[in-house]
Amino acid sequence: MKPAAFEYRRVTTVAEAVKLLRETPDAKIIAGGQSLVPLMNFRLTRPSLLVDVNGVKALQHVGWDGAYLRIGSLVRHQQIADHAEIQKHFPVLTVAAKHIGHWAIRNRGTIGGSLAHADPASEWSAATVTLQAEIDVEGPQGIHMVPASEFFLGYYSTVVQPDELIVAVRIPYPKFRIGFAEMARRRGDFALAGAYVEDAGNGEGFVTWFGVADKPVRVPTLLPDNMETRREAWQQALETLAIADDSKPRLHLAVQMAERAWQHSRFDGARYLSEEAGGNQPL
């Protein structure tokens, strides 16, 4: 379980990183290394060059201007979980952050790394799609903004080109109340199923599942007051997705998580957070 040989360069600017990526087509960016390093140790990926962006200060900031939240790609999951303004304006992100791995993983793992890795069970990928975020990608031609809905192509696959890297995520202030729920075998594991649900307040809304299809998709849905009809709505929303594992337990869980997320969407932020924090730890 040792990686194949590779070169290593540490950079301090995005431009340097892009230059190295251009020169070496099979180079990889390393940030927190929480997904990449295991893959390298299993020799499932073998980049000839690692470009370490941990020294790029420009990627390390969180900013809130009253309309948009901007999170630099190098911001760690734990920084998001601890960020006071995120908690105030985007409590759903605080809750989601706390479901990522364990503290040690959250201290290292970055939001940019998570989006680039594009695990279909990732909390962040689905969050960006739910919140209609824009993902800033920088390459030889400069920065371009990609709507999250167009960013993910499928399992571990995004629009980011080999000579590009993610520099930031821009998230508009949410229009609707949002709830989050996920179910994992153990605390901190990737979700077997999870969902974000937006409630527009008029009996309609959106559901974005993760860990269910090959990528997060924001699906419009009805949100009837009656639980049985709501359940049917979740099922109809699920049917619009391409689901590889459509076993009964998996679909059951997807529906349950959407329902649970919707229940959470009705809490105000603070109560939602305390509910989550005090929630019993699942096995």
Add this chain to the structure above:
Amino acid sequence: MTEQAMRPQFMGARVKRVEDPRLLTGQARYLDDIDLPGMLEVAFVRSPYPAARIMGMDLTAVKSAPGVRAVLTFEDCPILLWQKDSYQVGQPVLAHNEVRYVGEPVVAVVAEDRYQAEDAAELAVVHYEPMEPVLDMVQSIAELPRRVHAHAGNVFYHKEYTTQGFSEAFSQATRHLTATFRTTRQTAVTMEPRGTAAMPDPASGRMTVYASTQSPHRIRGDLAELLGWAENQIRVIVPEVGGGFGMKANTYPEDVVVVWAARHLGKPVKWVSDRTESLLTDVHARDDIHEVEVAYQENGRIVAIRDHLMADGGAYPAYPFSGAVGETSLASRVLPGPYQIPYIETVIDCTYSNKTPLGAYRGVWGPIASFVQEGIVDRVARSLGRDPVEVRRVNMIRPDQFPFRNAAGMIYDAGSYGESMEEALRLVGYKDFRARQSALREQGKYRGIGISVFVEPTAMASSEAGSIGYESVFIRVEPTGKVTAAMGLGPTGQGHETTMAQLIADQVGVNLEDIVILHGDTDSAPFGGGTGGSRSGPIGGGAALVAGREMRQRLVKLAAHQLEAAEEDIELGHGQAWVAGVPDRAMTIRQLAEIAYTHVKRIPPGMPIGLELLARYRPEQSVSFSNGTHIAEVEVDPLTGLVQVLNYVVVNDCGRLINPLIVEGQIHGGVAQGIGSAFLESLRYGDDGQLMTTSLSDYLLPEATDVPRITIKHLVTPSAGEGGIKGMGEGSLIGAPTALVGAVSDALAPFHVMVDRLPVTPDDVIEWITARE
């Protein structure tokens, strides 16, 4: 003197472990910390197929890769495990013409470091012709789809046993039920993986082998035998071992290859398993099926059990014992557990398959037999509409029945079976549980209680540590009065440096910090069986008591002579000896030691010079049974299928306790592993024979947050052995899985769920619940 020994100061005390400071501060030295000048490292090319013929190999690229010093195949190292031919099948240490499980070592690449070794191993070209794998143990019994070994039948162990009068009793009972119990492959997953290093000494010609093992002398003997060397040419040193759980009681192919390579290259060589190798090639365990028929009466009394026990032993019998045989044969003998079930009939079939060999994992037979035994009781209770506690009371062995001979002929020494259950019921608040349970069901909450009353055979004359029914302690009071004791045990985290020192300190009359316990070096330790089968406490501890007592007698004799008093009047303690009632005229043990080694003229006639002796202890009984009760209260979430453990109670009886702190630590660990067995751990093979759980993201282990608070209470029914000690290393993992899944059955009773396989996953729960909708 005897009076004083009866009120020990250290035995039974909550002494903090002397091992912990080095372990907790990262100062411990494990096998992988051993780094000798010029040391080479090994990577293995392993079989990607469960069954295939090797048609040829091209290793030229491997041999010319950077840093490579040697590339070994079976042709170079033609050694078979099981040369004694006990099972007609011996695993070649490197595959010979055929591979029989995924992960089987085929080629060993020795290079300057592990990176280079792995780089080179990738370049090996092995031409395989795949064959249909044998994967299903029921089919394997029928030799389907084929034999795993052309020259040997698939059933490599078959045994039948019937209590006299079984058929009559079985057919006369008024009620009968059948059930099939299935456990799933697990493995120990020690925090420190397996590993071996070997260093030839050109000067003496001897080989020093560093091994992460539970049985230092055993692996020395195995290596000597397999390599054809004299055993005094091998010195085995066991560094700190980060967990064994039975998995490190074997000698593995890699051990032999590493030592062979060191000899032939004249260089130190090391191999340390990585996690994927561990999951693929550490012995697996718990691959068992029990097909059970039960005869019982209307009053809940269980009359007779018929059980067909099957275990999938994997491709080869692990060396030098097969876990499949261990899991089934002892299960067949302890199947009735704490219940007076008069008749049993068992048939055992252990089979070969194209999977990893089966070995021991903590509890071995026990977690499976407990699952069957308590599963039977719960089924009887449910079928009669009676409380499961009542049915247990009806069948429980009574205190006046000890020693109790069970239906398979095992003799149980005294225990506290019924008392442990009643105490656990009290602690968990069973009295009002049923009322709470039904009130919560009204609200859609599904809570259940699972009861597991276990018996644990310990201190067995024969176990995975081998058929060594005794332990040895070499004890020396140094010329300065400090005490050094060396043992043949192989602790893997149990804290023997603390517990054995406690036992010796009381006897010799010194303080704990004056004692050093040595283990894990065959050059200094007397011959011993090692650690396994819950034998270190009762047998090793017994040996420590005997050695301490014999040393005490020497010191008393010496002191009596110096103090001109009768031996009966001498008292020892706190590093001193004095005449009873005259503590002012004390001599220090240091002074006595000076006489024993230096002023030898002052030694009384007939006493040997020095203060050194070797003591051995072999219990008169070939087994001593610990017992206890685990009760789990769980809540099952019908929406997610997740199980949450709300309350967990253990009442444990392991005879006289050496150190309650350590006993409780053992229990905590066993319950944690029980949660793994009950809900998480499963080594899954695909239909193609590939192991699909080759990393810890697929093979789920319990984490700290999964382990509930555990209430523990001790009962003490001493054994007849030295110190009244019984073993207790495995009971907690024997009891826990059954309590946990029994609670799931109880919680989901409205859905008619009765768990019959381990582990219970969220998908299972969802299937059960939605099947009723």
